[in-house]
Amino acid sequence: MTMTLTINGAEHRVEAEPDTPLLYVLRDDLGLNGAKYGCGLGQCGACTVHVDGRPVFSCLTPVAAVQGRRVTTVEGLGSPGNLGPLQQAFEQEQAAQCGYCIAGMIMRAQVLLDRGGSISDADIRNHMQTNLCRCGTHMRILRAVRRAVDATGARTSSLEAKP
Amino acid sequence: MTPRRTVAALAALAVVGLAGFAVVAWKPEIAPVRRPMAGDFAPDEVRRGATLATLGDCAVCHTADNGVIYAGGRPLATPFGTLYATNITPDEATGIGRWSKDAFRRAMRDGVARDGSHLYPALPYDHYTHVTDGDLDALYAYLMTRPAVEARAPENSLIPPLGFRPLLTGWKLLFLETGGIAPDPARSDTWNRGRYLVEGLGHCGSCHTPRNLAGAEIRSKAFAGGVAEGWNAPPLDASSAAARAWTAETLYTYLRTGLSPRQGAAAGPMEPVVHGLSSAPEEDVRAIATYIGSVMGLKASKEPAPVPPPVDRAAEAAREHPEGAALFAGACAGCHGDGAPMVAQGRPPLSHVDAVQAEDPRNAVQAILQGLKPSSGVGPYMPPFRDSLTDGQVAQIAAYVRTRFSEKPAWPELADAVAEAKREGSSP
Numbered sequence: 170m171t172m173t174l175t176i177n178g179a180e181h182r183v184e185a186e187p188d189t190p191l192l193y194v195l196r197d198d199l200g201l202n203g204a205k206y207g208c209g210l211g212q213c214g215a216c217t218v219h220v221d222g223r224p225v226f227s228c229l230t231p232v233a234a235v236q237g238r239r240v241t242t243v244e245g246l247g248s249p250g251n252l253g254p255l256q257q258a259f260e261q262e263q264a265a266q267c268g269y270c271i272a273g274m275i276m277r278a279q280v281l282l283d284r285g286g287s288i289s290d291a292d293i294r295n296h297m298q299t300n301l302c303r304c305g306t307h308m309r310i311l312r313a314v315r316r317a318v319d320a321t322g323a324r325t326s327s328l329e330a331k332p
Numbered sequence: 333m334t335p336r337r338t339v340a341a342l343a344a345l346a347v348v349g350l351a352g353f354a355v356v357a358w359k360p361e362i363a364p365v366r367r368p369m370a371g372d373f374a375p376d377e378v379r380r381g382a383t384l385a386t387l388g389d390c391a392v393c394h395t396a397d398n399g400v401i402y403a404g405g406r407p408l409a410t411p412f413g414t415l416y417a418t419n420i421t422p423d424e425a426t427g428i429g430r431w432s433k434d435a436f437r438r439a440m441r442d443g444v445a446r447d448g449s450h451l452y453p454a455l456p457y458d459h460y461t462h463v464t465d466g467d468l469d470a471l472y473a474y475l476m477t478r479p480a481v482e483a484r485a486p487e488n489s490l491i492p493p494l495g496f497r498p499l500l501t502g503w504k505l506l507f508l509e510t511g512g513i514a515p516d517p518a519r520s521d522t523w524n525r526g527r528y529l530v531e532g533l534g535h536c537g538s539c540h541t542p543r544n545l546a547g548a549e550i551r552s553k554a555f556a557g558g559v560a561e562g563w564n565a566p567p568l569d570a571s572s573a574a575a576r577a578w579t580a581e582t583l584y585t586y587l588r589t590g591l592s593p594r595q596g597a598a599a600g601p602m603e604p605v606v607h608g609l610s611s612a613p614e615e616d617v618r619a620i621a622t623y624i625g626s627v628m629g630l631k632a633s634k635e636p637a638p639v640p641p642p643v644d645r646a647a648e649a650a651r652e653h654p655e656g657a658a659l660f661a662g663a664c665a666g667c668h669g670d671g672a673p674m675v676a677q678g679r680p681p682l683s684h685v686d687a688v689q690a691e692d693p694r695n696a697v698q699a700i701l702q703g704l705k706p707s708s709g710v711g712p713y714m715p716p717f718r719d720s721l722t723d724g725q726v727a728q729i730a731a732y733v734r735t736r737f738s739e740k741p742a743w744p745e746l747a748d749a750v751a752e753a754k755r756e757g758s759s760p
Contacts, residue, residue: 188661210666210673211715223719230720231662233655238722295398 177245187233203243203272214300217273243272258317266304278314357498359448364430373473381474388533392604393417403481413490423480436472450500459535461510507548526623539565562756563600570629584621596685597712643683649736656732682737693743697753723750
């Protein structure tokens, strides 16, 4: 079946079975290798991309489900010569160890940046809960997201409950 | 009587009525006390209070998402607007630190705060009113020995004039039946304990009993099923077709573990309930199962019914819903398909899940939209599909699942059901 997909602002015609996971089409047919296959069960977040600006597990998203909708991958946030704010912050905080989860982490975090408003550290932790890192760089990842949030001018919140 | 006199009489009557109302509505402040300290309570009483707080699910409403336990702030959507759960830690300024034992008892029994203001029945005092003095005191001891947290709940936003709390007097006159529950000598101690927990602290009827227009439980329809946060709380009485598949033993296992091989996993607002019961005393959970079993009309000695073979009409479903079939294969089959790891772990097949067999698609649709999120981090998990699938696609999957995994008639108006589930299930 031939489908037209809008990915990172560009239209692509792909030939795939409708139940093929979006992740496979991105990686195998379009060479967009940022999103990774982790668990295949929607439990780890390594495959996170955006559909219409919302974070989704591309391993559990049938490609037929995203026809006519806007898909963004980590490649859409910047390029090696022109990094986006999160990509820059992850580099500055050295937030990757093996790096396998990072594209998913960045895509999840980008939604928080897009939401704007005041973003507390608790908001970041809460928001990033869905995504797992098996190397243990969670603390650096949280710092990187904090850095990107601050750099993009999102205000910080002091409304957290004080013990 | 001349018209003028009638007006005067009516005015006088109104004044007397208002004055009477004011007298009934007015509740005195209970003087603040020095904040009790841990040494003021016997450790055993505090421990007993901890168990009771678990059975009463206090933390579920009184803790915001990722907030400090008991510090309040969770929004509670009601048909009358949004209420925010209050801080029940012993903070003196923003919590209940200066509440006396009597003030706490009055709040739980009569729905009146220490300062004399009426509390909304989102605090289920229509149930807590049945709790014994001893248990309320143990709860008080437990809460007063928690860390004090300074946190003020946001202002409620209710439709006018419901922000005027004295109006709650009328609600209480009509719907609040105070008093304890006398044990039924004809029944076992276990049954009586179960009734005390279910009707009192457990407040099961808050979700499983339908409510009237004033938001009060309809007592004549106790346990006939209700709606909570956009999910159906299934009927627990004998009217429920699903009830026939339960035994007291499977009820116990479900309440304890959140999973039943014949009904599926606890989801939505039931999930935190079973999470609490997983650490409650075993005999209390057995008592709850015994009482609920008797409400369902189960015989105590009933043998578990044999598990029926799974229904799987894959070919027919694919013929009727080809788009749903493709979406299911891509989005759902990784866990619910043949040979999937979850199936190998012995999780119930979709044809044994109540939500798939139910007359109303609401819970199946909510499960697809919101997924299952174990609050403890352990237990059945399902990712949410709210963002990856459109409403129409969710409806197609639901239609396909219904045809493939049940022999019941198709759900009508699925697209509307999805839109409604999305509206009701979203946080305020």
